[in-house]
Amino acid sequence: MLSARMHLQVISSGSKGNCALVRAGEVRALVDAGLSGPELEARLERAGLPPPSTDRKTLHHVWVTHGHLDHARSAGKVARSHRALLHCAESLMGNAAIRRCRNLSTLKVGGTQELDGLVVRNVAIPHDAHPTVAFRIEHEGRVAAILTDMGRPDDGVARALADAHLLVLEFNHDLGMLERGPYPAMLKKRVSGDGGHLSNEQSAQMLRKLAGANLHTLVLAHLSETNNRPELAREVAERTLAELGLAARVRVVIASQDAIGENLAV
Numbered sequence: 001m002l003s004a005r006m007h008l009q010v011i012s013s014g015s016k017g018n019c020a021l022v023r024a025g026e027v028r029a030l031v032d033a034g035l036s037g038p039e040l041e042a043r044l045e046r047a048g049l050p051p052p053s054t055d056r057k058t059l060h061h062v063w064v065t066h067g068h069l070d071h072a073r074s075a076g077k078v079a080r081s082h083r084a085l086l087h088c089a090e091s092l093m094g095n096a097a098i099r100r101c102r103n104l105s106t107l108k109v110g111g112t113q114e115l116d117g118l119v120v121r122n123v124a125i126p127h128d129a130h131p132t133v134a135f136r137i138e139h140e141g142r143v144a145a146i147l148t149d150m151g152r153p154d155d156g157v158a159r160a161l162a163d164a165h166l167l168v169l170e171f172n173h174d175l176g177m178l179e180r181g182p183y184p185a186m187l188k189k190r191v192s193g194d195g196g197h198l199s200n201e202q203s204a205q206m207l208r209k210l211a212g213a214n215l216h217t218l219v220l221a222h223l224s225e226t227n228n229r230p231e232l233a234r235e236v237a238e239r240t241l242a243e244l245g246l247a248a249r250v251r252v253v254i255a256s257q258d259a260i261g262e263n264l265a266v
């Protein structure tokens with residue numbers, strides 16, 4: 001049995017699919033559903049989510065950060081099969097991956113929702129799918145923040161996601177590896193541009209803005225398999241935490257593309 005304390009488990013992280021499972025008391029929710037339906041269901045079952053049932057809700061909410069397929073691919077399907085309410089920006093309502101679910105709720109970008117004991121705030125972030133949001137989820141005084149797919153560091157975003165106990169933060173690429181790597185020039189420009197993804201050093205800048213007195217767990221997320229290495233991202237994160245005097249207090253966890261992560265207490 002889980003305690004009332006909120007837990008977050010990364011189900012998949014990276015350009016092939018993103019999903020995080022949040023459990024808070026009796027409430028179960030996903031942030032993003034970017035794997036294929038069968039793969040996502042298999043991983044959710046491994047994480048202990050009850051299989052879909054026709055007579056009860058096995059999942060209560062699915063929140064979608066943006067319309068890129070690695071985040072939205074099976075959002076409608078999984079929300080429908082688990083009888084969950086799907087929350088997304090109005091401009092995504094017609095998206096083929098979303099409209100498979102009829103139980104839709106319009107996400108007001110920049111707004112705050114209070115439901116089922118959760119306070120869920122979203123904030124618009126710079127990325128080349130409009131809109132893209134990050135989430136701050138609070139339950140009984142505990143806060144998890146999820147911030148990936150961000151083109152550049154931003155003070156306002158950091159303020160909106162303040163006071164997290166657990167922070168899932170994009171560490172997408174090492175700039176040198178991206179520049180020397182195999183991507184075509186256009187794609188390199190997109191990834192490193194203001195509407196692309198955070199480099200390890202940009203993630204460190206965001207970490208400096210975001211790390212507060214509550215932070216105990218930092219999850220490095222959405223690592224590029226081509227343009228980053230887990231040990232490089234970890235080195236930058238741990239060096240930044242040491243500069244902030246937080247190295248002894250904050251645990252660093254690397255989210256995986258290929259396997260579900262540990263169920264982390266928030």
Ligand SMILES: [Zn+2]
Nearest residue numbers: 015068070149
């Ligand atoms: Zn993505």
Ligand SMILES: [Zn+2]
Nearest residue numbers: 068127129149
């Ligand atoms: Zn994206």
